[in-house]
Amino acid sequence: MSKILIAGAGGTPSENVIKSLLECAKNEIIIGMGSEASDLMLSQASKKYVIPYAIDARYKEKLVNLLDIEKPDLVHFQNDIEILEASKIRNDILATGTKLYMPSHEVIENCVDKGKSAIIWAQEGIKIPKTFNIHTEADLKKAFDLLGDSDGQIWLRANVGGGGRGALPTNDYEFAKKWIDRFKGWGEFTGAELLTERTVTWLSIWYEGELVVAQTRRRKAWNLGNRTLSGVTGVTKIGETYSSDQVDQIAQDAIFSIDKKPHGIYGVDMTYDKNNIPNPTEINISRFFTTVLFFTKAGLNMPKIFKDIALYNEFPCLDKKINPLPDGLLWLRGMDCEPLLTTENAISDSLIEL
Known part of the structure; x- marks a missing residue:
């Protein structure tokens, strides 16, 4: 019987994948791993392993060790940062005999970083909100000057991360500056024209x-x-x-x-x-x-x-x-x-x- 290892087990994004897999007729064994013990306790996976966060220096060693112990046939990740870090060590994962089903590392990098995606789309002529990477205070002022709507508002957000991380609609330059300071986000934020809520x-x-x-x-x-x-x-x-x-x-x-x-x-x-x-x-x-x-x-x-x-x-x-x-x-x-x-x-x- 095949084994599938799901990362981020217990968290809603991964649990909805696990619940979907548990409805399958082939009855694969679903193993969960994650970095939050309290989340893992909520998982419907048959086994649950605690491993370090993907940005932890021990992540690669612990993940490969887990793959060697359980020998899953497939591993799947449900978090942008972990996807990026796992992609960097994909050869080590594949060497254990575990399959991956993901695009190239370059594609993952270009998608996880929203700023890189925006640059590519603009070059390809795809209609996107006008966007600037915010590296300096001058960049932020330029964003307000060129992107502000009729009320002077722009949309700020972090380049990497989900859940609306760092998202802020504002027409206040000083507040925007403090917002980026709060996230230590210079060089990691974009400013864009404000779209609708749909x-x-x-x-x-x-x-x-x-x-x-x-x-x-x-x-x-x-x-x-x-x-x-x-x-x-x-x-x-x-x-x-x-x-x-x-x-x-x-x-x-x-x-x-x-x-x-x-x-x-x-x-x-x-x-x-x-x-x-x-x-x-x-x-x-x-x-x-x-x-x-x-x-x-x-x-x-x-x-x-x-x-x-x-x-x-x-x-x-x-x-x-x-x-x-x-x-x-x-x-x-x-x-x-x-x-x-x-x-x-x-x-x-x-x-x-x-």
């Missing part, structure tokens, strides 16, 4: 340059968005299946501009501008987005497709490669509540409005 994600799996499957989800609300300055938390409250030819094309253009032969998982995040054009803002590379269980419960188990290709060279038989799920399915999420798969009509029929 976002969409195109999650896809590729194999040696060929698209296997892609499904679009738009976000209708963030959880705890009112607790942040940016309104963004990276924690989707309401997701909805959605399809758009325009989104399909822009997502593929964004991917091919960075990787001429895509291989693995590519999740293109897009935000609509004021002309109703979705602008790519990042590619979540080599990982599923947090709410991937949404698609699994709706009938499209993308972690299953991923592991079947990686382990058995088995590909899905789909009527449609792009957006096989119907539009309008909703995924409702809240703290300490089981998520709910539903529709707008079902909500209307279930609730009593006074």
Whole structure:
């Protein structure tokens, strides 16, 4: 029986992958590893290993030791920083006999660093929010001068990290300067023109340059968005299946501009501008987005497709490669509540409005 090792076990992004894999008929053994003991205690993995954080000098030794002990057939990572660090030692991982299903290291670097992605997209003529890398106070002033909207606002964010790390909409130069100081972020932040609040994600799996499957989800609300300055938390409250030819094309253009032969998982995040054009803002590379269980419960188990290709060279038989799920399915999420798969009509029929 095959073994699959999932990093970040216990955390929601990884647990939704684990839950999806546990629904598979082949009953692979799922092993979890992570750096937070309290998270690991919540995991549904059959075994749980505590290892150092990926940026710890001991990470490589401990990971290789774990691979030698358990001999998993496949290892998968669900965090940008760990993906980047694991990619650097991919030859050591492969030497243990464990498989990886990820793109080249160069592609991972260009996607994990949002500033690098933006430069490539701009060079390729893809419509993105005008963006500057902020290395100095002069760069920050230039960003305000050239990117400010009618209210003088720009969008600041950290180049690396998810969950809206460092995100801030502001028209106040002094506050922006203090914000970057607080994160020690000079050289690690970008300033961009402010887009709308409407976002969409195109999650896809590729194999040696060929698209296997892609499904679009738009976000209708963030959880705890009112607790942040940016309104963004990276924690989707309401997701909805959605399809758009325009989104399909822009997502593929964004991917091919960075990787001429895509291989693995590519999740293109897009935000609509004021002309109703979705602008790519990042590619979540080599990982599923947090709410991937949404698609699994709706009938499209993308972690299953991923592991079947990686382990058995088995590909899905789909009527449609792009957006096989119907539009309008909703995924409702809240703290300490089981998520709910539903529709707008079902909500209307279930609730009593006074």
